[in-house]
Every structure is written in C-alpha cells, then in structure tokens.
Amino acid sequence: MKPAKPRSSRDTHEEISALIETLHLTGQRLEQLTAGEVDSVADSAGRTFLLQHAQERLRDTEAAKQAAILDSLPAHLALLDAGGTIIAVNQGWRTFASANALQGPQYAIGVNYLDICDSAQGDDATEAQQAAAGIRSVLAGAAPGFSLEYPCHSPAQQRWFLMKVAPLAPAHSMGAVVMHLDMTSAWQADESRRDAELKFRQMAENIRDVFFLQDAASHRMEYVSPAYAETWGRSCASLQADPASWAAAIHPDDRAAADANYINGMSTGRFENEYRIIRPDGSVRWIEARGFPVRDTAGKLVRVAGVAADITERKTAENRIRRLNRVYAVLSGINTLIVRVHDRDELFREACRIAVEQGGFRMALIGMVERSTAQIIPVASAGKDDDLLKAINAMLASHEDAPHSALAWAVRDKKAVVANDSINDRRVLLHKYYLASGVGSIAVFPLIVADEAVGVLALY
Numbered sequence: 001m002k003p004a005k006p007r008s009s010r011d012t013h014e015e016i017s018a019l020i021e022t023l024h025l026t027g028q029r030l031e032q033l034t035a036g037e038v039d040s041v042a043d044s045a046g047r048t049f050l051l052q053h054a055q056e057r058l059r060d061t062e063a064a065k066q067a068a069i070l071d072s073l074p075a076h077l078a079l080l081d082a083g084g085t086i087i088a089v090n091q092g093w094r095t096f097a098s099a100n101a102l103q104g105p106q107y108a109i110g111v112n113y114l115d116i117c118d119s120a121q122g123d124d125a126t127e128a129q130q131a132a133a134g135i136r137s138v139l140a141g142a143a144p145g146f147s148l149e150y151p152c153h154s155p156a157q158q159r160w161f162l163m164k165v166a167p168l169a170p171a172h173s174m175g176a177v178v179m180h181l182d183m184t185s186a187w188q189a190d191e192s193r194r195d196a197e198l199k200f201r202q203m204a205e206n207i208r209d210v211f212f213l214q215d216a217a218s219h220r221m222e223y224v225s226p227a228y229a230e231t232w233g234r235s236c237a238s239l240q241a242d243p244a245s246w247a248a249a250i251h252p253d254d255r256a257a258a259d260a261n262y263i264n265g266m267s268t269g270r271f272e273n274e275y276r277i278i279r280p281d282g283s284v285r286w287i288e289a290r291g292f293p294v295r296d297t298a299g300k301l302v303r304v305a306g307v308a309a310d311i312t313e314r315k316t317a318e319n320r321i322r323r324l325n326r327v328y329a330v331l332s333g334i335n336t337l338i339v340r341v342h343d344r345d346e347l348f349r350e351a352c353r354i355a356v357e358q359g360g361f362r363m364a365l366i367g368m369v370e371r372s373t374a375q376i377i378p379v380a381s382a383g384k385d386d387d388l389l390k391a392i393n394a395m396l397a398s399h400e401d402a403p404h405s406a407l408a409w410a411v412r413d414k415k416a417v418v419a420n421d422s423i424n425d426r427r428v429l430l431h432k433y434y435l436a437s438g439v440g441s442i443a444v445f446p447l448i449v450a451d452e453a454v455g456v457l458a459l460y
C-alpha cells in the first residue's frame with residue numbers, strides 16, 4: 001500500500017469549512033422539524049420516535065460525526081465563540097497542548113483564549129499577542145482570516161507551528177476556528193534545502209570554473225555562477241536574459257561542432273565539449289564544458305547541470321609540448337642524416353623534407369650565403385606552397401627587399417629570428433602571401449661555421 005499523502009493546511013481548512021456548513025444545514029433541518037405539526041419521526045426500521053427524541057438523536061449523531069472528523073484532522077483545533085471563549089477542541093489539541101506555548105494546557109473548554117494570549121509573558125509574549133490581535137480581527141469581521149508562523153522550542157527539541165484562524169460561519173459573530181499545524185518536518189526540510197543551496201552558492205562563487213543549471217525543456221538558464229563574467233567577459237544578467245548568448249562568443253571555426261554537441265547534450269543531459277570563445281576584448285580562451293542530467297523522481301530529465309572550465313593555460317602548455325616534440329623530431333632526423341648522408345645537396349633536401357613530414361611545418365627552406373655578393377641563395381626546400389616559394393625566391397633575388405628580410409636579419413645578427421605574427425611583424429616581408437597560405441609564424445635559424453653565418457634554415 002502507498003502511504004497516505006499528508007494533508008496540507010489548505011485541505012484542512014476546506015474540510016473544516018465543509019464541516020461547519022454541514023452543522024448549519026443540520027440545524028436548519030431540526031428547526032424545520034420542530035416548527036411543523038408532525039409530533040414524531042420514523043427511523044430506517046420504521047420505528048417512530050417523539051420529535052424531541054428524534055431531535056436529540058440527530059444532534060447526538062451530528063455531534064459524534066463532528067467530533068470524529070475533528071479528531072481525525074492533523075491540525076490541533078479549537079472552536080471559539082464570538083467572545084473568544086473555547087467551546088470545543090479536538091483530540092489533537094488535548095494530547096499536544098503541553099508542548100505548545102500558544103496552545104498550552106490552560107487553553108481548555110470554557111477558558112477565554114484571548115485573555116490568556118493577552119496576559120502571556122516571556123519569550124512567547126510577542127507571538128501570543130499577535131495571535132490575539134489576529135483572532136479579534138477575524139471575530140470582528142475586519143479580516144477574512146489570519147495566519148502566524150512561530151517557533152516553539154524546548155531544551156530537547158525544536159519545533160515550528162503554523163496558526164490559522166477562520167470564521168466559524170459567514171457571519172463572523174458566530175465565532176472562529178483556531179488551528180495549529182505542526183510544520184516542523186516541512187520547516188526542517190526547507191532549512192536543509194536552504195543550507196544546501198547556500199553551501200552550493202558559496203562553493204560555486206569561489207571557484208574559477210563556471211557552474212550553471214539549465215531547464216531541459218525551455219533551455220532557460222536557472223543559475224550561472226559569477227565566474228561566467230570573468231571567463232566570457234560578459235555579465236551573468238545578459239546570459240539570464242538570453243540563454244543562447246554564450247554561444248555567440250564561440251570561435252567561428254568551432255561553432256558548428258559546438259552547436260551540434262550542445263543540441264544533443266540538451267536532449268540527453270550529458271555532454272563533453274571543447275571549443276574556443278572570443279571575448280569582447282578580442283582575446284581567445286579555450287573552454288572545456290561538461291553536462292550532467294538532473295532527473296525527477298519519475299526519471300524524467302528536468303534540467304542539465306554543467307561546468308565550464310577555462311583550459312587556455314593547459315592548451316597553451318599542450319601546444320608548446322607539441323611544438324617542442326616537432327623540433328626534437330627534426331633535430332633527431334637531421335642528426336641521423338649528418339651521420340648517414342655525405343652529399344651536401346642531398347643533406348639539405350632531406351633536412352627540409354624531415355622538417356615538413358616529421359616536424360609538421362608548412363614549408364621549410366635552406367639558403368646559403370654567396371660570399372662575393374652576401375646574397376642568400378635558396379638551395380633546398382620542401383612543402384606544397386609553390387606560390388609562396390616563388391615569392392620568397394623573388395624577394396631574395398631583389399637587392400631592395402632581400403636585406404630587410406627575416407633571413408637577412410638572422411645572417412647579420414647570427415641569431416635566430418622568430419616571428420609569431422607573420423602578418424604584422426616588421427621583420428617579415430611578403431605579408432599577403434603568408435596570409436593567403438595560412439602561415440602564421442616563421443622561425444629562421446642561422447647556420448654557423450667557424451663563428452660565421454654561412455646559411456639559414458627557415459621553417460614556416
């Protein structure tokens with residue numbers, strides 16, 4: 001069997017209202033019976049009773065029903081007359097009175113509830129006086145109802161209650177119903193939830209990773225941590241207003257894959273993705289995003305919890321390691337060549353080939369310095385950028401341009417020239433060719449023999 005669902009204070013209030021209405025209708029029926037000329041009534045077996053006895057029987061029956069209903073309710077109930085005197089209580093009120101300051105043992109039938117509330121002293125005086133004022137407003141017809149939440153703690157236990165007051169009938173002058181509901185379990189559950197939410201926020205707001213909660217159906221952003229503003233360079237409010245705005249920052253080259261991954265992830269609740277974003281200041285950041293499904297008790301996906309980490313430093317370190325591995329691969333291959341190959345031209349050709357095939361460079365070129373003219377003559381190259389190679393050969397043959405090239409700088413200074421921005425570096429010529437070929441950086445190393453630069457190795 002499934003456990004019975006606990007009734008809410010609203011259900012209790014509606015049940016009491018229905019009970020009061022039943023009592024009114026019963027009273028009207030009795031008045032009709034006593035006002036007629038018939039002096040007897042029959043029961044279900046056909047036996048007749050004097051009207052007075054029937055009236056008493058009906059009253060006893062209705063009183064028993066009233067008591068049974070009141071005793072079955074989860075609230076602690078008392079009925080007050082128009083002056084605030086207690087005229088009836090249920091079993092819950094009797095058994096629990098000793099543990100509740102606003103409903104103590106002194107609140108018995110025949111006692112004026114308002115007088116005792118007015119005279120309350122100590123820690124509970126404030127709540128008791130608020131209760132008295134609320135009850136009076138209901139009895140006077142100034143308010144349709146009254147409610148008050150209050151604590152009722154003891155050295156051994158902490159408890160919380162909800163007091164609700166409603167008129168006994170549409171005519172407020174007939175009295176009022178006072179209910180005290182034990183809200184301890186609900187209050188403790190709320191307190192636990194609030195404590196968990198506070199701890200989550202404290203954690204999320206002090207970690208550099210971005211935490212977010214997104215509704216699975218509407219994609220509405222329910223929560224995003226402050227780290228979003230630092231990572232994306234955009235405010236959290238802008239993301240709350242437009243949940244798709246985070247995607248607008250994704251690098252154009254990564255957008256299609258990121259969109260497909262996101263769409264699939266929001267349908268399953270689980271995803272892992274890496275992409276670049278472009279911040280408003282133009283800087284590029286690498287992001288690693290992961291999503292996890294959050295389901296309700298029926299197993300339905302209701303939201304996606306995610307974390308997005310800025311992994312730019314890690315990506316930079318990985319790229320640096322890859323570049324170093326490429327350089328080591330080239331050096332290792334060339335060292336092997338030096339031992340194995342004795343023909344200079346073959347050595348140069350193979351060195352350029354290794355740089356492209358094993359080192360992963362776009363193009364490699366070796367130029368030797370003509371002693372008589374100090375001109376750099378290309379002697380070997382590898383790569384598929386024929387137009388770029390032709391442009392470099394033409395530049396080196398130009399008496400105007402050659403002295404200003406990165407290759408000439410490396411020979412004159414006997415130092416490596418590294419340009420990580422081949423489009424804007426002033427030491428690099430042929431900018432438009434590099435742009436067309438997709439070459440972003442250049443490294444030129446002088447070949448030193450007896451402290452003299454006899455040539456260069458250029459890696460593109």
